Amino acid sequence: MAEVLVFVDHVDGAVRKPTLELLTLARRIGEPVAVALGPGAENTAAALAEHGATRVLTSDASEYADYLVVPKVDALQAAVAAVSPAAVLVPSSAEGKEIAARLALRIGSGIITDATDLEAGDEGPVATQSVFAASFTTKSRVSKGTPVITVKPNSAAVEAAPAAGAVEALAVTFSAQATGTKVTGRTPRESTGRPELTEAAIVVSGGRGVNGAENFAIIESLADSLGAAVGASRAAVDAGWYPHTNQVGQTGKSVSPQLYIANGISGAIQHRAGMQTSKTIVAVNKDAEAPIFDLVDYGVVGDLFDVVPQLTEEINTRKG
Amino acid sequence: MSLRIVVTVKYVPDATGDRHFADDLTVDRDDVDGLLSELDEYAVEQALQISENSDDDVEITVLTVGPEDAKDALRKALSMGADKAIHVEDDDLHGTDAIGTSLVLAKAIEKAGYDLVISGLASTDGTMGVVPALLAERLGVPQVTLLSEVSVEGGTVKGRRDGDAASEQLEASLPAVVSVTDQSGEARYPSFKGIMAAKKKPVQSWDLSDLDLEAEEVGLEGAWTAVDSATERPARTAGTIVKDEGEGGKQLAEFLAGQKFI
Ligand SMILES: Cc1cc2nc3c(=O)[nH]c(=O)nc-3n(C[C@H](O)[C@H](O)[C@H](O)COP(=O)(O)OP(=O)(O)OC[C@H]3O[C@@H](n4cnc5c(N)ncnc54)[C@H](O)[C@@H]3O)c2cc1C
Ligand SMILES: Cc1cc2nc3c(=O)[nH]c(=O)nc-3n(C[C@H](O)[C@H](O)[C@H](O)COP(=O)(O)OP(=O)(O)OC[C@H]3O[C@@H](n4cnc5c(N)ncnc54)[C@H](O)[C@@H]3O)c2cc1C
Numbered sequence: 401m402a403e404v405l406v407f408v409d410h411v412d413g414a415v416r417k418p419t420l421e422l423l424t425l426a427r428r429i430g431e432p433v434a435v436a437l438g439p440g441a442e443n444t445a446a447a448l449a450e451h452g453a454t455r456v457l458t459s460d461a462s463e464y465a466d467y468l469v470v471p472k473v474d475a476l477q478a479a480v481a482a483v484s485p486a487a488v489l490v491p492s493s494a495e496g497k498e499i500a501a502r503l504a505l506r507i508g509s510g511i512i513t514d515a516t517d518l519e520a521g522d523e524g525p526v527a528t529q530s531v532f533a534a535s536f537t538t539k540s541r542v543s544k545g546t547p548v549i550t551v552k553p554n555s556a557a558v559e560a561a562p563a564a565g566a567v568e569a570l571a572v573t574f575s576a577q578a579t580g581t582k583v584t585g586r587t588p589r590e591s592t593g594r595p596e597l598t599e600a601a602i603v604v605s606g607g608r609g610v611n612g613a614e615n616f617a618i619i620e621s622l623a624d625s626l627g628a629a630v631g632a633s634r635a636a637v638d639a640g641w642y643p644h645t646n647q648v649g650q651t652g653k654s655v656s657p658q659l660y661i662a663n664g665i666s667g668a669i670q671h672r673a674g675m676q677t678s679k680t681i682v683a684v685n686k687d688a689e690a691p692i693f694d695l696v697d698y699g700v701v702g703d704l705f706d707v708v709p710q711l712t713e714e715i716n717t718r719k720g
Numbered sequence: 721m722s723l724r725i726v727v728t729v730k731y732v733p734d735a736t737g738d739r740h741f742a743d744d745l746t747v748d749r750d751d752v753d754g755l756l757s758e759l760d761e762y763a764v765e766q767a768l769q770i771s772e773n774s775d776d777d778v779e780i781t782v783l784t785v786g787p788e789d790a791k792d793a794l795r796k797a798l799s800m801g802a803d804k805a806i807h808v809e810d811d812d813l814h815g816t817d818a819i820g821t822s823l824v825l826a827k828a829i830e831k832a833g834y835d836l837v838i839s840g841l842a843s844t845d846g847t848m849g850v851v852p853a854l855l856a857e858r859l860g861v862p863q864v865t866l867l868s869e870v871s872v873e874g875g876t877v878k879g880r881r882d883g884d885a886a887s888e889q890l891e892a893s894l895p896a897v898v899s900v901t902d903q904s905g906e907a908r909y910p911s912f913k914g915i916m917a918a919k920k921k922p923v924q925s926w927d928l929s930d931l932d933l934e935a936e937e938v939g940l941e942g943a944w945t946a947v948d949s950a951t952e953r954p955a956r957t958a959g960t961i962v963k964d965e966g967e968g969g970k971q972l973a974e975f976l977a978g979q980k981f982i
């Protein structure tokens with residue numbers, strides 16, 4: 401069976417969930433071969449094997465951390481040359497898309513970004529995309545070269561499918577461009593202990609209606625009662641009430657959780673672009689005419705300062 | 721010393737309009753008004769700020785690849801303060817994919833001459849966020865992308881890239897390709913003076929032959945990706961909406977419990 405390369409997103413050997421989802425999708429079109437780079441690359445093997453990777457190609461060099469994007473493109477290109485895969489799958493993070501794009505150009509292939517599903521087709525893998533703020537669903541193919549496809553988080557279930565996961569060193573020769581952009585400093589983001597926004601099963605968001613940074617505690621309490629991630633609209637982020645990394649929408653994160661709760665958010669098209677594919681949508685807004693109510697499965701017209709604390713208390717009571 | 725900046729700007733269908741596909745599964749541009757992609761306004765703004773903060777002679781050229789109407793996007797950028805514009809326009813460009821777009825842009829950038837290319841983080845229609853990286857690959861220069869802060873001094877570009885796991889400081893020598901996010905600083909509104917001045921600024925039009933490109937390399941035929949179908953997402957079925965009369969939070973909890981979220 402043809403092999404399919406899966407680019408691994410990991411932090412010091414801890415594989416992030418979107419990569420495990422990619423392994424599920426990769427098995428629909430071939431045998432997954434994972435490519436893990438940087439510190440801890442070999443430590444990813446156990447998790448990857450558990451989820452279907454037949455081989456894990458690893459390379460650890462300081463270039464991956466010291467320079468932007470290109471060293472990873474060089475490595476993935478070396479993996480393509482070594483494996484001759486039927487397709488290359490990359491998680492749809494900002495960096496993942498950049499890596500995928502440069503790789504596609506180098507190997508003479510088309511690229512599809514932000515796929516939300518993938519299946520085998522007569523003329524190669526068929527990708528589903530959700531476009532124009534999720535108002536259309538398209539099916540596309542790469543028609544030239546080895547398909548390079550980036551896939552959004554939450555696009556497939558993580559399935560255990562034990563495979564060999566044999567670790568093999570990947571030989572990489574860095575290109576002249578590899579050292580072009582130097583990373584001169586790095587400040588790691590502090591963990592909040594809450595789930596990762598794009599991976600969370602439940603997201604609780606606050607918008608301009610939250611009316612102040614200090615009031616975000618109300619949103620956080622509700623999130624914590626549900627084990628949810630916290631999101632924010634751009635209006636709330638621009639006002640400095642919550643970090644940009646939590647912004648949901650076109651220029652923020654796009655989320656697709658089982659449950660999305662929008663509080664004090666009007667539902668502008670750019671916000672909807674990032675949350676419209678959520679399975680169940682709930683909103684609390686004091687304006688009955690707010691466009692967000694067109695999307696909801698359940699909406700409460702009311703003041704969030706009354707509704708949200710009552711909801712949180714009720715959830716905590718029910719949980720006992 | 722002089723610094724030549726090329727800002728890539730895309731003309732896109734208005735996101736608040738009814739965007740949809742034409743019969744050939746490309747974007748229907750006739751039915752919806754177009755405008756300068758809002759995210760590219762941030763790229764123009766950063767070019768203007770680099771110019772204002774520079775002792776060098778800075779020339780800002782805005783470049784678009786798009787249909788006739790795309791001139792509107794160039795006019796807007798010129799009225800913000802860019803010096804001149806290039807419009808790559810050719811019937812054979814209809815349906816070009818990201819790889820093809822980057823080819824045309826790269827050829828035009830090389831022909832125009834540049835020290836720095838500045839792009840937006842993504843277009844507001846395709847939203848791929850790949851063109852700046854593709855341009856860097858094609859031009860063979862460093863990519864310094866997704867910056868929320870950017871500065872240029874003495875032939876070096878520096879910036880801050882805010883990622884998921886960390887915030888990174890980046891540095892590269894010119895020539896380079898930069899892309900900026902909407903966190904880089906609010907874009908200015910064109911002044912009346914700017915709008916009047918824009919009318920007199922030069923807009924060059926190039927077609928494929930000016931760039932030594934063949935029709936087969938671009939357009940729907942030349943695309944390396946193919947769209948097989950596009951279907952409108954069914955409208956969500958109307959949900960339950962209640963008015964809070966003191967029990968709204970409890971009612972919502974009841975709904976969530978019924979859906980097994982609690
Ligand atoms: C290029 C571009 C990209 C963008 N990207 C994004 C993006 O990624 N994400 C994003 O969110 N936006 C984005 N925007 C901005 C977007 O257009 C809206 O301006 C933004 O989403 C509005 O945020 P909001 O809903 O919080 O605020 P508003 O639209 O001001 O809505 C606030 C809502 O809160 C309600 N409210 C007020 N007080 C209360 C209360 N006490 N209780 C209950 N309800 C209350 C009001 O009725 C109102 O409906 C983008 C815009 C552009 C042009
Ligand atoms: C809904 C939709 C889905 C698509 N999906 C795919 C796909 O999966 N694969 C594919 O190959 N193509 C796809 N395309 C086509 C692709 O979007 C266009 O070819 C496009 O010009 C390049 O990608 P982008 O607009 O997404 O640019 P991005 O990479 O998001 O744009 C980043 C920046 O590049 C610059 N830029 C981009 N295009 C131009 C331009 N024409 N003129 C000047 N500057 C520009 C701007 O500075 C912009 O801010 C899609 C288009 C649409 C409308």
